[in-house]
Amino acid sequence: MSTLDHLEADSARGGGVLDPDTITNAASWDAARGGAGAAIAAVTSALAGTPALAAVRPPGHHALIDRAMGFCLLGNVVIAARAAQRGGAARVLIVDWDVHHGNGTQAMVEQDETIRFVSLHQWPAYPGTGRASERGVGNIFNLPMPPGLEPALYVEALWDAVSQATSDWTPDAVLVSAGFDAMQGDPLAGFTLEPEHYADLTRRLRTRWPDAPFAATLEGGYAPSRLADGVIAHLAAI
Ligand SMILES: [Zn+2]
Secondary structure, three states: OOHHHHHHHHHHOOOOEEEOOEEOOOOHHHHHHHHHHHHHHHHHHHHOOOOEEEOOOOOOOOOOOOOOEOOEOOOHHHHHHHHHHHOOOOOEEEEEOOOOOOHHHHHHHOOOOOEEEEEEEEOOOOOOOOOOOOOOOOOEEEEEEOOOOOHHHHHHHHHHHHHHHOOOOOOOEEEEEEOOOOEOOOOOOOOOEOHHHHHHHHHHHHHHOOOOOEEEEEOOOOOHHHHHHHHHHHHHHO
16 A cells, blocks of 8 residues: 555544654545645746745655654655656755754655755754765755754854755755744744744845745744744745
């Protein structure tokens, strides 16, 4: 049975416990397809000239090829990247600023030179992957950092990693795994970003590649009011 068939059957049964963090119900299959479809719609919009954020639940960057993980059912940002490639954007940059490592995204693209993946994440923390030494085929750029630092240090470190990842390689599309659990006050982690820092990073990406289609998919964020403030700042900067 494929992963998709498994998820559909799970929801048909009323849901279950797919991993210790990932509880489903009868609506989860529709939610998963809706999230992936919204990610594709965001890319379709971006390819047509209008950048977009897919404000979806469930998130996607922990989902693996063969199983759900860490609140995630389907790898939304990788699905978006494939949609971008089908639409003519051969080289896709994925920037993951969720506070957790995008292990599922990495697992799906680490053998694929057409995609470069940059992930800033707290270390040590869930899911335990994302060492700087994990380089894929040279297309993976992991940035594990401790909690509690000045926010500018996270911003500059991520930007340095993006610059390193693209020094000899120009993306045809730019995607963001936009988690907002790296904000000050998030209950699951200890980074210190404020809305202005997401706006800054967003503007830098848009300014660096003004002609590249730009789409983002929502990942984590567990303090709802903070999540809202971060998303609004990100959208305004887009
Ligand atoms: Zn997260």
